[in-house]
Amino acid sequence: MTQATQLPLISTARRGVVKRWTQTLIPTTRDAPSDAETPSHIFLVRAGYIRRVGAGIYDYLPLALRSLMKIADIVREEMEAAGASEMLMPALEPIELFEGTKRNIEYGDLLFQLEDRHGRKVALGPTHEEVITELMRLSVSSYKQLPLNLYQIQTKFRDEFRPRAGLLRCREFIMKDAYSFHTALDGDGGLDDAYQAMYRAYVNVFTRCGLRFTVVEAESGPIGGSASHEFMVDAPTGEDTILRCPASGYAANVEKCEIGPRESSFEGDPAGHLEEAHTPSMPGIHGVAEHLGVTPAQMLKxxxxxxxxxxxxxxxxxxxxxxxxxxxxxxxxxxxxxACGEKVILADEKLANQAGFAIGYVSPKIIDRVQNTTLLIDPDAGQGTFAWATGADKPDFHVKNFNWRREMGALLEDQSRVRVADIRNAEAGDPSPKDPSAKLEEGRGIEVGHIFKLGDKYSKAMGFEVMGENQKRTPVIMGCYGIGVSRTLAASVEQNHDDNGIVWPAPIAPYHAHIVVMKPDDEAQAKAAHDIAERLAGAGVDVFIDDRAERPGVKFKDADLIGLPIRLTVADKALAEGAVEFKRRTDEGKGELVPLDAVVERSVEALNT
RNA sequence: CGGGGCGUAGCGCAGUUUGGUUAGCGCACUUGACUGGGGGUCAAGAGGUCGCAGGUUCGAAUCCUGUCGCCCCGACCA
Structure with a gap:
């Protein structure tokens, strides 16, 4: 993993902004809407950042937009530094483009579709591989024009079956998507270069955002392609399970995570007679296990x-x-x-039953009776010393004391029909694939970035080739790289909050300093607040002033809720001593008195550490 | 797509089972007074086609039919 670019968390070269509460819209509430369950959803709504417009559709109010802009700015800087160029594609995409790559089918209902007044079908773009490949096909014809990396930051649409958790999974969201084009996989200007550059850029982006994250190896999913990494913000409330090897640093998505070497042997004496048990209407493992008086770990599935x-x-x-x-x-x-080298799907229950599989009651033994069947056995299941419980290959019956060698005999040696392979999801405690002496650890994460090597999937489907150096047309190789900008905002809150509200990392906080003016009508206090704000802004600090005529308790509660990194309280007593109260959002209590002329220095220092 | 549930004031909810005055409570909002360092107190107010459409009835938030929207769990998912 590379180091982030060494930049101060805030730039002292730029002038900060000053905003007053009474000039803007921040509808904070005591109660969260009843549908909000996750911290980011609850706090973003309660602190007045977002409001729900429809299912999975949200307003970004002024505070949220400022954070989004800050994230987007960081993304832009790192993308440009990595050699990518920004552009903007339309959200409306003619359906023909998706039909060309069959992604209207792959995406299915996830694709927002609509018809215009002429009956033409259009989709609201969920990603833009087709649009950009078409653009490139029509405008690039020589290898000399490559490599290229183009990106955009734009609103995307996905008709999620179940939008949930506020900004974490919604139907309209802001995403940065980048696409790179190459004539070779590796070597100078090859896909590998761009992929590595994007990897580094993403590490920089999330590091600069002040987030703790894990990069994991991942399945590429329906978007297609080969290699792929996901960038996960570490948060216990994350939807995705990730596994880490504490020794090697290896980390992977649960779908992808390999498991280190495990012993497996079919040899072992039977523990008893193969015994049938009546287990009516019990296809599920847990019910059967309970009925048979065994644990699920003693069964073969x-x-x-x-x-x-x-x-x-x-x-x-x-x-x-x-x-x-x-x-x-x-x-x-x-x-x-x-493991089997074939594309597979879960068998249709009816067809499988017709073929002779008693679905729900299948045992490994059945391969002897059904033609064209290959058995894959996970090493943890391939243990001969163990008396297994498993299906009896007829409905409503299971067997006990299943012994691999006794039940299967020489079949186990038929490599064409039986193989031992890693075919299950990894879990905590499994041996690491990189260091078998280490045990994998499990954690939760929120996917905020994903980089893929697409290969020629789209260029091939859409006929995008360029003339190569060798006078031959060569297919173009692509990569694609996404960052969920609005999701990053939510993920940050998910990771950084306490009971009282949001705790922003300084780089993506909507403002850096929150000045609470105890009596906004008091001339001395108003003037002090104004002076401090101006001096802070001059030092590059974005300042927010709560100038409402509210009670102190309300203002403090709201300040915690909104979660700016620094709070400065302007009040009579401190002011009489020529000071204000300085408190970091992460500090307990009232904070410390800081002399007026030291406030800027103290604040900048706090923001940069 | 399977299972469960909800639509009543800006937000959170009661009232619906068993139809019956003027539809209620908390927060928020407005005005005034008091108050003034962690979501104040008192007083006075404003705010509702009870999701929508039909039906039953002397009478419907309440019963019936249809419809729309939304939420949760699961499945699914860059």
């Missing part, structure tokens, strides 16, 4: 997958992949796919 493109209308007979894991583990579809 066998999931039936079908190889895509076999069976059904394809003309060829269906081929099946069985994935056998310990009952308390979760099968990982991506790993199953990699």
């Amino acid at each position: 066998t999931i039936v997958f079908q190889v895509i493109g076999t069976g059904g209308d394809s003309g060829s007979p269906p081929r099946w992949i069985l994935a056998c894991v310990r009952g308390d583990h979760e099968v990982n579809e991506g790993k199953v796919r990699d």
Whole structure:
């Protein structure tokens, strides 16, 4: 991991702004709306940053916009420093563009679609691979014009099934998306260069935002492509599970995380006779385990997958992949796919039943009876000394004392039909793939950035080639890089808050200093507040003055809620001593008295540490 | 898409089961007085087509039908 660019957290070269509460709209509330559950949702609404307009649709009020702008500015600086150029594409995209790459189908209902007055179908852009590839195809024709990296910061639309958690998952959100174009994977100007540059830029962005984050290896998802990393803001309320190796620094998304070497042997004496047990209407592991008096970890769970493109209308007979894991583990579809080298989907229950699988009651043994079936066994399930409970391959029955060697015999040696492979989700305590002596640790995160190597998926689908040095047309290789700007705002709150409200990292706080004027009508106090504000602004500090005629308690509560890094209280007693109260948002109590002429220095110092 | 739930003042809610005066409470809002360092006190006010449309009834927030919107859990998900 590279170091962030060494910049002060705030620039002393620029003049800060001064804003008064009475000049702007900050509707703070005592109660959060009843649907708000996560801290960022509750506090952003209560502190007057956002208001809900519809499901997954929000107003960004003045405070929120200032933070968004600060995040966007940091993103811009790092993108430009990494050699990317900003542009802006339309939010409306003709549906034909998506049809060309079949992404209207891949995205499905996630794609916002509408029809114009002429009956033409249009989509509200969820990303812009198609638009930019089309632009590039029409305007770039030589390898000499590459590499290029173009980005935009723009509102995106996704018709989420279930928008939730305020800004964390909404249907309209602000995103930075960048696309790079190359004629080679590696070497000078190759995709790898740009990918590394983006990786570094992203590390810089989130470091400069003042966030604690983890970079994880990730599945590339429906957007396609090969390598991919996710940037996760560490927060216990995050939706994503990530695993870390404390020894090597390796980290990965749960979908992707490999598991270190594990011992597996089918040899071992049976513990008893294979015993059938009646387990009516109990396809689930937990119910069965309870009924049989065993724990899920003592059971074998066998999931039936079908190889895509076999069976059904394809003309060829269906081929099946069985994935056998310990009952308390979760099968990982991506790993199953990699282990068998075929694209698979969870088998259709009806078809699988017809083929002879008693879905819900399947045992590994069934491969002897159903044609075209391959069995993948996770090492933790492939233990011969263990008396397993598993399905009986007929509805409503399970068996106890399943012994691999006794039940399966020589079948286990048939490499074409049985294989041991890592096919389950990693979890805390599993051996690290990078250092088998270390155990993986689990954490939660919020995905705020994602970089992909797209390869030629879009350029190929859309016929984007350029003339190469060798006088031949060569396909263009692409990368794509996203940052959820509005989500970063929410993730920051998710990570940085206490019981009283938001605790902004200085670089993305809407303002740096919050001046509470105890009696705004008092001339001396008003003047002192104004003077301090002007001097702070001169030093590059963004200042917010609470000049409302409110009671002190209300003002302090609101200040905590809004969460600016520094609070300066202008009141009679301190002022009589030529001082104001200085308090960091993270400090307890009233704060310390700081002489008026030392306030600027003290504030700048606090903001930069 | 499966399961559960909610639409009553800006926000949070009661009232709906068992139809019956003028639809109520807290916060917020307005005015005045007091108060003045962690969401004050008192007084007086303003604010509602009870989501929408139909129906039943002498009478509907309440019952019926339809419809729209929203939320939670799950599934799904750059």
